[in-house]
Amino acid sequence: MIKKRYHVDLPGQQAECEANYNRLQRILQNVVSWKLNETRQYLLGNSLVSESRILFSVIEQTKYTTLVHIVQDVPLKNQRLSDKTVTDDEGRAGIYNANVRLYHDVRLAEVVVCQPYRQFTSRYEYPNDDMHQVSEKMQINRFLGELLSHCLAYARVDYWVTVSG
Numbered sequence: 001m002i003k004k005r006y007h008v009d010l011p012g013q014q015a016e017c018e019a020n021y022n023r024l025q026r027i028l029q030n031v032v033s034w035k036l037n038e039t040r041q042y043l044l045g046n047s048l049v050s051e052s053r054i055l056f057s058v059i060e061q062t063k064y065t066t067l068v069h070i071v072q073d074v075p076l077k078n079q080r081l082s083d084k085t086v087t088d089d090e091g092r093a094g095i096y097n098a099n100v101r102l103y104h105d106v107r108l109a110e111v112v113v114c115q116p117y118r119q120f121t122s123r124y125e126y127p128n129d130d131m132h133q134v135s136e137k138m139q140i141n142r143f144l145g146e147l148l149s150h151c152l153a154y155a156r157v158d159y160w161v162t163v164s165g
Contacts, residue, residue, distance in 0.1 A: 021109040023148035034058045042155035072096035
């Protein structure tokens with residue numbers, strides 16, 4: 001059986017990026033007026049059982065684009081896990097870390113950095129050195145959409161702060 005070569009679903013990718021832009025606009029509420037390093041924190045879950053936080057920070061602002069850094073992390077209360085996991089100063093482990101560029105003129109939002117990887121191509125040959133899936137870019141943007149939808153449905157705002165620097 002001959003395996004068909006993967007073809008990029010450009011209309012599907014644009015639709016996902018457009019939906020992510022709209023989700024981010026609802027979450028960030030007029031992000032074009034934010035200052036650099038302005039941050040909004042959302043909480044998901046219950047602090048008695050398992051609670052994660054999602055931080056949205058503006059790290060770059062231009063006339064037509066905004067670059068937002070998104071981090072989701074969880075507190076490590078389990079000693080066996082905390083011995084094997086890299087944590088920050090607050091004892092929290094990062095589970096998602098991405099930069100998302102919002103293009104205001106075309107109303108699209110695209111993941112440009114996710115974990116250690118940056119600038120994804122639309123299609124990868126498989127296998128490849130980084131073991132990306134052939135549709136890695138689409139999957140990363142789709143996951144962002146799922147995270148933002150979950151945030152819109154279940155998260156609560158914890159704080160909004162402007163950090164000078």
